[in-house]
Amino acid sequence: HLLVDAVQSVNPDDPGISIMEIERLYGIPAERIVFLSRNENPYGPSPEVVRAVSRADLSRYPSQDEFLSAAAEYLGVSEDLVIAGAGLDGIIDSVSRLFLEKGRSAFIPVPTYTYYELAARLCGATPVLGRNLREIPKDTSLTFICSPNNPTGGLIDDELLREVLEGTDSMVFLDEAYAEFAGVGHAEWVERYENLIVGRTLSKAFGLAGIRIGYAVAPEWVAEQYNRAAPVFGISAPAIAGGVAALKDPHHMKSAVKRILAERERVAAHLRTHPSHANFLYVETVRESSALVRDLLKEGISVKDCSGIPGSDNHHIRVTIGTPEENDAFLEAYSMVE
Ligand code: PMP
Numbered sequence: 001h002l003l004v005d006a007v008q009s010v011n012p013d014d015p016g017i018s019i020m021e022i023e024r025l026y027g028i029p030a031e032r033i034v035f036l037s038r039n040e041n042p043y044g045p046s047p048e049v050v051r052a053v054s055r056a057d058l059s060r061y062p063s064q065d066e067f068l069s070a071a072a073e074y075l076g077v078s079e080d081l082v083i084a085g086a087g088l089d090g091i092i093d094s095v096s097r098l099f100l101e102k103g104r105s106a107f108i109p110v111p112t113y114t115y116y117e118l119a120a121r122l123c124g125a126t127p128v129l130g131r132n133l134r135e136i137p138k139d140t141s142l143t144f145i146c147s148p149n150n151p152t153g154g155l156i157d158d159e160l161l162r163e164v165l166e167g168t169d170s171m172v173f174l175d176e177a178y179a180e181f182a183g184v185g186h187a188e189w190v191e192r193y194e195n196l197i198v199g200r201t202l203s204k205a206f207g208l209a210g211i212r213i214g215y216a217v218a219p220e221w222v223a224e225q226y227n228r229a230a231p232v233f234g235i236s237a238p239a240i241a242g243g244v245a246a247l248k249d250p251h252h253m254k255s256a257v258k259r260i261l262a263e264r265e266r267v268a269a270h271l272r273t274h275p276s277h278a279n280f281l282y283v284e285t286v287r288e289s290s291a292l293v294r295d296l297l298k299e300g301i302s303v304k305d306c307s308g309i310p311g312s313d314n315h316h317i318r319v320t321i322g323t324p325e326e327n328d329a330f331l332e333a334y335s336m337v338e
Helices: 004-008 019-026 047-054 065-075 087-099 115-122 158-167 187-191 220-229 237-247 250-268 289-298 324-337
Strands: 082-085 105-109 126-130 140-146 171-175 196-201 214-217 280-284 316-320
Touching: 004 115, 019 289, 047 237, 065 082, 065 214, 065 237, 082 087, 082 220, 087 115, 087 140, 087 171, 087 196, 087 214, 087 220, 105 115, 115 126, 115 140, 140 158, 158 171, 187 196, 237 250, 250 280, 250 324, 289 316, 289 324
Parallel strands: 105 126, 105 140, 140 171, 171 196
Antiparallel strands: 082 214, 196 214, 280 316
C-alpha cells in the first residue's frame, strides 16, 4: 500500500547528494567540499540565534505564539494571519492536504521547485504542469507560484499576479522562500485576496536551514483550518526560540544578503546565466549537465543538475552563491571541466 508511484515519478535526484555522501563516495574530506547545491546561506544565523537556541526549554511542549507575533511584526501583517510549520516544506505539505485530494488538481508552472508536485501526488491529486499562468485550468484547487523562482531565479510581476488572483477560483500558494534576496514580497496582499497564501522561511536569508522553521501569511479562514490540521507541536522549542531571535535581529540577515548579492553579480559575470533575484544562478551549460555535475563532484564541488526538473533541460545547472572563496573554487573548477 506504499504510494510508490507518487513518490517515484517525481525528480529522483531530490534532495540531491549530501556532504556525507560526497565524502564517502569521492573520498574528499568534508571540510574541503564546496557545497553549492541546496541554496543555503554560507554565513549562517546571527549569534543571538545561537544563544536563544541554547536557552530553549527542552522539557515542555513548545508554544508558537511568540514566533507568530515576531513573524507578523517582521512582515507588517496581523498576527491572526500567520501560520508556522517545520520548514516551508512542512507548510506546503499541510496546505496541500487542506486543498487537495483524489479527483482534484494542482497547477504548477514549470520549471519550478519539485516538492509541489510530490506534495500534490501524495494527496492523491493530479499535478498539472504548465508553462503559462494565464492558462490555469478551470477546476484547479491549488496553484503554486514560486517567486523568486527556484531554479530560474525569476520574479513574477505584480500585474500578472493580480490577474491570476482575480481570474481564478483556485487557492494560490505564492512561495517566497527567497524574498529577502529580491527585496520584494507580497505578504500584505493576503489582506486583500481571500485566495492567496504567501509562504516564507528562515532557511535561506536568515541562514537557518538546519533548524527547520517556516511560516506563511494566509487568509483568516485558511489559518484557522491550518491550525486544526497541521501537527500540533510540529516545530521544536529550539527552532521557535531561534526563529524569534532571528526575526528580531534582521540586521545580521541584511548584511549576509548584501554580501551574497555582491558575489552573485561577480560570479554571474563569468557565466551564461539568467537574471537572478535569489541566492543562486541558473546557468546554461555547453556540456550535458549531468556529466558536468559529476566531473565537478570529483573536484569536491557540488552544484544542482537541473536535468531532472520538469520543464528544465539537460543543459542547465543551479549554483548557490557561497563565500568569495567557495565561489572562486567553483569558478576555477568550472572553467576546467566545462
Ligand atoms: N520553497 C522553495 C522554493 C525552496 O527552494 C525551498 C528550499 N529548498 C523550500 C520551499 C523549503 O524550505 P524549508 O527549508 O523552509 O523547508
